Amino acid sequence: MSNDSTSFNRRTMLKSLTAGAIYSLATSSSVQAKTPVSQPELPSLPEGVSANSLAMNESFWVKVALFYDTAQGIVNLEHGYWGKMSRPVQEKFIENTRMVNTNLSYYARKHYADDHAISTNTVAKALGVNNEELVLTRNATESIHNLIRQYNALGPDDAVLYTDIDYPSFKDTMQWLAVSRNLDAVEVVLPAQASQKQILDLYIEAFDKHPNLKLMLLTHVSNQHGLVLPVAKISAIAKRRGIDIICDCAQSWGLLDFKITDLNVDWAGFNLHKWIGSPLGVGALYMRNGTLAKVSPYPGESDPDNIKASTRVHTATINFASILTIPAAIEFHQRIGGANKEARLRYLRSLWVSKAQKMPHIEVLGAIDEESSTGMGAFRLAGKTTLQDANDLQKRLEYEFGVFTVVRVGLSSGCCIRVTPQVFTSVSDIHQLVIALKNLA
Numbered sequence: 001m002s003n004d005s006t007s008f009n010r011r012t013m014l015k016s017l018t019a020g021a022i023y024s025l026a027t028s029s030s031v032q033a034k035t036p037v038s039q040p041e042l043p044s045l046p047e048g049v050s051a052n053s054l055a056m057n058e059s060f061w062v063k064v065a066l067f068y069d070t071a072q073g074i075v076n077l078e079h080g081y082w083g084k085m086s087r088p089v090q091e092k093f094i095e096n097t098r099m100v101n102t103n104l105s106y107y108a109r110k111h112y113a114d115d116h117a118i119s120t121n122t123v124a125k126a127l128g129v130n131n132e133e134l135v136l137t138r139n140a141t142e143s144i145h146n147l148i149r150q151y152n153a154l155g156p157d158d159a160v161l162y163t164d165i166d167y168p169s170f171k172d173t174m175q176w177l178a179v180s181r182n183l184d185a186v187e188v189v190l191p192a193q194a195s196q197k198q199i200l201d202l203y204i205e206a207f208d209k210h211p212n213l214k215l216m217l218l219t220h221v222s223n224q225h226g227l228v229l230p231v232a233k234i235s236a237i238a239k240r241r242g243i244d245i246i247c248d249c250a251q252s253w254g255l256l257d258f259k260i261t262d263l264n265v266d267w268a269g270f271n272l273h274k275w276i277g278s279p280l281g282v283g284a285l286y287m288r289n290g291t292l293a294k295v296s297p298y299p300g301e302s303d304p305d306n307i308k309a310s311t312r313v314h315t316a317t318i319n320f321a322s323i324l325t326i327p328a329a330i331e332f333h334q335r336i337g338g339a340n341k342e343a344r345l346r347y348l349r350s351l352w353v354s355k356a357q358k359m360p361h362i363e364v365l366g367a368i369d370e371e372s373s374t375g376m377g378a379f380r381l382a383g384k385t386t387l388q389d390a391n392d393l394q395k396r397l398e399y400e401f402g403v404f405t406v407v408r409v410g411l412s413s414g415c416c417i418r419v420t421p422q423v424f425t426s427v428s429d430i431h432q433l434v435i436a437l438k439n440l441a
Contacts, residue, residue, distance in 0.1 A: 074398075142285075153244065162216070163188040164411055219247075246265075251376065266291040301314060
């Protein structure tokens, strides 16, 4: 927090808020906000217990679930859109919203920059990077679109690469880039069920066939079926061949426990409102030191010396309260433990996938080895690959069995249903999905 000659600062602002300014959240017949008088204590992490063992400790995760408001009337297995805030984070967000709404431009003009820097530092530290390498954005889409559009190192004989498992909007943008520069666009098609070795081999094959590749979009975790790509290994090979990499980490941070340096990439886009649990409208752009020259500043921004990653984005007025709540979200995430969350979500996926793989009428998509899997998964009815098939299946799950999921498109093998539990998802919720899958025969 910055100091100035006045005695009026943010602490004074917060104290000046009237005691009756807390408003209850609106509820409906299907969603009930259940805020207890006092917060329960997070369960202590048992010493000497591995993340995989803790993943099966239902008593521990029931206590974790107490920190989340619960929707009634539906089993929601579609948490890949955005993540629910824990109650402490939600309350901090409401507090920050009240403060910003009360003090408006006085706070924004005089003090927000210092608080923004605190949030940036919190994210950078959690990702294992330097502050100057990170820019807070509204979402991963904003971050990655800017990287693709502003990449300036393409020559007339170069080519760009993406895969069928990439986020559809990013594939469209890569195609736009190729068309606008009159370049070749190469698409790698991955198997509907894949292992780390298969994925790596297909990338190497594409590199061999297209020695003129210059830029590649590389997804860490596919939004369609949760497949993990061997990013670090692909990156190492690509760099030796002079291929630059934009990494899509929109779904991976918080779903997997990692540092950005583990991936060996130069640029990446993140969401914090998915698996980290921040309020909506918070993302991040990572630009490794020394890589700014290849990504032009946002139109209208100036950075002739290529030293300011912040000039690659222009977000204008944003939700100040969301940014202010980042430290609370990361603190709660770290109290549970990134490795523990990853193991729990993988365990929940295994509960339904292990059953579904034995059902001849169900086709499970994505990982076929442990390294390629996450807590996110996908399936479809065998032989039913059209969008209409997927839409019909989603509706059956919701209206016949009370299980909410989402249709995903873009895979070369066809459309599918994505299943994404969260840390507050119970084993009984997964069991309800399994019952539904059995009865779809």
